[in-house]
Amino acid sequence: MAFDFSGRIVLVTGAASGIGLAIARRFLDAGATVVATDIDEAALQAVQVEASAAERWVARRLDAGSGADIAEGMAWVESRFGTLDALINNAGLARLESIAELSEDAIDLQFNVLLKGPMLAARAAMPMLERSGGAIVNIASIAAVIQAAGHACYSACKAGLVKFTHDLVKEHPKVRSNVILPGFIDTPILRAYGEGEALEQIKRDLAGHIPLRRLGRADDIAGATLYLCSEHAAYVSGAELVVDGGVISTTLENM
Secondary structure (H helix, E strand, O other): OOOOOOOOEEEEOOOOOHHHHHHHHHHHHOOOEEEEEEOOHHHHHHOOOOHHHHHHEEEEEOOOOOHHHHHHHHHHHHHHHOOOOEEEEOOOOOOOOOHHHOOHHHHHHHHHHHHHHHHHHHHHHHHHHHHHOOEEEEEOOHHHOOOOOOOHHHHHHHHHHHHHHHHHHHHOOOOEEEEEEEOOEOOHHHHHHOOHHHHHHHHHHHHHOOOOOOOEOHHHHHHHHHHHHOHHHOOOOOOEEEEOOOHHHHHHHHO
């Protein structure tokens, strides 16, 4: 299946590493101009791209949890390019805390980045996306539909993002909006579970519970994102695409 995004403008949040970087690279390889945003400006500037694609790689600092940053960033995209063809709300973070341990600051941080930010980004980008007949892909998590220890706030935010995606479809039918629910993906965000050999053992244990017997790769999510933004998914809107190696299908067995 060939993907051609030549001449299209795509904005990816959380693009300095992990899933976001894989998504940004896949769009770049498909010919798109990628506005790669992240709060970690140093990491973003350190990303290396092929010389032939350098003019289409536009790195810009953006705090995906800040309404002011989001509004300014979208205004800049419109002034620079005049359009936007796809918005990928990917920026994320991991905080493993029980409900009893949750502080108000921890709740605010996760809500701002994981739910409020995507909502504000979609609202700010919508005029451009409606003109271009573009697409939104929200990166949620299987945590939106299954329970896991220490994920109460994270899970609630991701469940809200799934619901928000359906509201986008209802209120803005000209823009195809879909949501991806990744499972356990081998990215730096897994460091919330531990470090060194302890983390490697956790990864092995997790893989043993996944029907496909491996952790997901960032490129697994990137490929799904590219598909949902492409002409191959021209009749797909409101989809909840689970990319988890089969975890959800076996959850009931472990209850």
